[in-house]
Structure formats: structure tokens, C-alpha cells
Amino acid sequence: MKIAVRIGFILIGLVVGWFGIIEAMLLLGDLGVSVPAWLTIPYVASLIGGLIFFILSLFLTDGVVKFIRFIEERLVRLPVGDILFGSIGLIIGLLIAFLISVSLEVTNIFLLSKIVPIFVTALFGYFGFAVGYRKRNEWIKLFVKSEREKPAAEPLRRSNDKILDTSVIIDGRIADISKTGFIEGTLIVPQFVIGELQYIADSSDTLKRNRGRRGLDILKELQDNDRIEVEIYDGDFEDVAEVDIKLIKLAELKKGIVVTNDYNLNKVCEVRNVPVLNINDLANSVKQIVIPGEEMVVTVIKEGKEQNQGVAYLEDGTMVVVEGGRKLISKTLPVVVTSVLQTSAGRMIFARPE
Known part of the structure; x- marks a missing residue:
């Protein structure tokens, strides 16, 4: 990003030097100021402009990069519809600015033909985006049917993926249930759950260490079972520390079902409207x-x-x-x-x- 910004500064400097410095020197000459002849050479003026802007880039690049990142984060958070209608307004504003700039270039006056179009483009581009963004609801009404004419929303389609938590793997009954063929879909084991199993298996407490090793053995048994498909999910949710919340986010992402023995996780899934299968409930039912x-x-x-x-x-x-x-x-x-x-x-x- 920094390299791209500095290259952009240099290109702007070359253009400013090619047009701006030469025009400024000619204007000074018309005013009677003595100007060296070599400053009116386009290539020399362009190199001077590029050098000046390169020096400026050494001090301004970090600020420009931070500003670009700030704008990027804001745009990513915006809904797609807002960006779409804002972009449409921006394009319309730029078209109007282009037509105005073309008419100003005919004057052959440096200020009107070179400087004013820059401000006109920025001004109309901003106004176009602002109008398109703020009037998005009215735009939507022009192209989208009214609420009464909209078809009923389709129910959310869930996959058959089963996301296993640490407790159900350590419990071990999931392996026996899988052998019977009652489990449908893919069993997904997140990498952060495997990490938790490894952490338990490395515990200094003998009971915890045995439980962690049992969980790893059960996981290997599931992978060796030809009747089911086991997938290791390598992704993570770095902004979340709790494994239970990570499981719920993964279930929402995959539109899958959480499989657990944890009573608290079961309740949290119900609050978040995430489907959950509890092995204890199954055992009580049979x-x-x-x-x-x-x-x-x-x-x-x-x-x-x-x-x-x-x-x-x-x-x-x-x-x-x-x-x-x-x-x-x-x-x-x-x-x-x-x-x-x-x-x-x-x-x-x-x-x-x-």
C-alpha cells in the first residue's frame, strides 16, 4: 500500500510539473519576472514536479495509508445496497462534472481549464454519492415491488453439517452413534476444538490428561469410520476468545447444527436460534x-x-x-x-x- 501511494504521489507530481510549473513560469514571464529557460522545458518541469511530490510522499504516505484503511473499514461495514446506490449517484455526479469540465476547457484560461475542473469533479462526485446514499430508500421503491406484492420469505435452509464441540468428542458416544448410521451429513471438527483437546491432553492433572487423550482417540476413530465424513475446519474467529461462541459463529456461518453434551452451550444455542443436538437428550429418549x-x-x-x-x-x-x-x-x-x-x-x- 505504501509503495502504491508513493507511486501515486510521483505520478501526480509529474503531471503537475508538466502542466502547472510550465504554466506558472510562463505567467511569471508575462509579468516581467526573469525565468530560466530550462524551467520551461516540459521534461525538466515534469521531473521537478515528480521530485517535489516524492519528497512530500516521504512525510505524507503513512497518513494517507491510515486514511485509506479507515475508508476501507467503513465501506466494508456498509450494506451492499447502500454502496450500490451511493456508487450510482457518484457516477451521475462525475458525468455532470465531466460535461462542465469540457465546457470550461474551451476557454483556454489556465485557472478555468485546469484548476476549476478538479474542484468541480470532487464537488459533484461527493454530492452525487451523498444524494444516492441518502435517497437509497426512494431509489429502492422505484425498482422493487411493494411489500404486499413481495412473495413470502423462504425459510432458512440448513445444511446437514454437524459441528462437534469438545465435550461430545471426549464423551465418546458420538463414535458409537456414527457407526449405526443414524448420523447424516458431514461431521465438522474445528481446529480450535482440536487445540483445546490437545491443551487438555497436555495438562498436569492426570484426570484431565486422560480425558484429553480419550478425546483425541475418539477423533481418530471418527476419521477411520468409512460410514461418515469428517472435515477439519482450519478457520478461526480471532475476535472471540470463548470456544463456545466460536462454535455458535461457525454454525451460523455454515448453517449447520451444533452437537454437544454441554448444558450451558445448549441453552446459548437456543437463545441464538442455532440448532443443537444434545447426546444426553438422545440417550434419555432411547x-x-x-x-x-x-x-x-x-x-x-x-x-x-x-x-x-x-x-x-x-x-x-x-x-x-x-x-x-x-x-x-x-x-x-x-x-x-x-x-x-x-x-x-x-x-x-x-x-x-x-
Whole structure:
């Protein structure tokens, strides 16, 4: 950018020297001022102008570059429609300025034919852009149908891409679910999630280190599964520090679905209207369904929280609270279901010995 700006300064200096210095010397000569003859030579005057503007560029380049970057950032933030109608107004303004400049050049007066057109071009270009930008809503009404005639907006189309977070990879059940063929679409694993897994795997805490290594092993298992496609997303959102927010932004970018076990991330996705799949919800949905009065056989393995309660577990991990089961620990016996309680932690069954 700096090189381009300095080249621009030099080119402007060459043009100013070719036209401006020569005209200025001739004007001084007409006023009786003694002017060296070599200053009226076009090539010499052009080189002098280029040298002067090159020296100016050494001091002004940084400021010009900052100004260009400032304008660039502002333009990038503007909606495309605003830029479009502003550009149309700019073109119309420049056309009007061109017609005025052509008529001024006929005068053959240096001030009117060379200097005034520059200001006319800048002035009408600015006015054209300002009018086109500020009147964009009226322009839109000329070309776009009224709101009543507009067709109903199409629903947002979502892809089948599944974006995995750290917790669901460490959990490992996603690999078993993928083997069954119930997972559709591409599994996307962001590079910042892999970085978090590596950070956990390098932890000095043994439990965290084992969890991180398990996550990396599960990821390798997913990649080796021929029934699914795994994609590593190398992009990042450097303006965001939290991995959960990065996952949500990636889901919005890809129009995909977040797959997680994290309760908080699940809630944030719901607030942001981002589709989310929770493996825990899936596990609760496929657990054995029981109704009050149904009989089952369980093994009481420990005491319950309340007095005389015993606790057993079904094969899928569902907790069964047996009334009066404290004295039946380590025994296998038939029980009758009295009630079923669905909690955020899963399903809990209450029963009594048959």
C-alpha cells in the first residue's frame, strides 16, 4: 500500500510539473519576472514536479495509508445496497462534472481549464454519492415491488453439517452413534476444538490428561469410520476468545447444527436460534420406557438417600429407587414400578418389592 501511494504521489507530481510549473513560469514571464529557460522545458518541469511530490510522499504516505484503511473499514461495514446506490449517484455526479469540465476547457484560461475542473469533479462526485446514499430508500421503491406484492420469505435452509464441540468428542458416544448410521451429513471438527483437546491432553492433572487423550482417540476413530465424513475446519474467529461462541459463529456461518453434551452451550444455542443436538437428550429418549404397575427384576446395590431406600440400575443406566430396599442390598428381586420421574439428569424410576 505504501509503495502504491508513493507511486501515486510521483505520478501526480509529474503531471503537475508538466502542466502547472510550465504554466506558472510562463505567467511569471508575462509579468516581467526573469525565468530560466530550462524551467520551461516540459521534461525538466515534469521531473521537478515528480521530485517535489516524492519528497512530500516521504512525510505524507503513512497518513494517507491510515486514511485509506479507515475508508476501507467503513465501506466494508456498509450494506451492499447502500454502496450500490451511493456508487450510482457518484457516477451521475462525475458525468455532470465531466460535461462542465469540457465546457470550461474551451476557454483556454489556465485557472478555468485546469484548476476549476478538479474542484468541480470532487464537488459533484461527493454530492452525487451523498444524494444516492441518502435517497437509497426512494431509489429502492422505484425498482422493487411493494411489500404486499413481495412473495413470502423462504425459510432458512440448513445444511446437514454437524459441528462437534469438545465435550461430545471426549464423551465418546458420538463414535458409537456414527457407526449405526443414524448420523447424516458431514461431521465438522474445528481446529480450535482440536487445540483445546490437545491443551487438555497436555495438562498436569492426570484426570484431565486422560480425558484429553480419550478425546483425541475418539477423533481418530471418527476419521477411520468409512460410514461418515469428517472435515477439519482450519478457520478461526480471532475476535472471540470463548470456544463456545466460536462454535455458535461457525454454525451460523455454515448453517449447520451444533452437537454437544454441554448444558450451558445448549441453552446459548437456543437463545441464538442455532440448532443443537444434545447426546444426553438422545440417550434419555432411547432409554427403556416403563409405566406404573409394570414388573421388572433388579439387583439392589446400595443405600438410597431416604430412610429404608435401596438403589438399583437398569442396563441403560437408569436409576431405580426401591422402597424398603436398604435391607435387600446385594439381592436380586422382582419389583413393581410405582412412579416414573423425568429430570434434567435423566429418568428416575420408583418401585417397591413385589
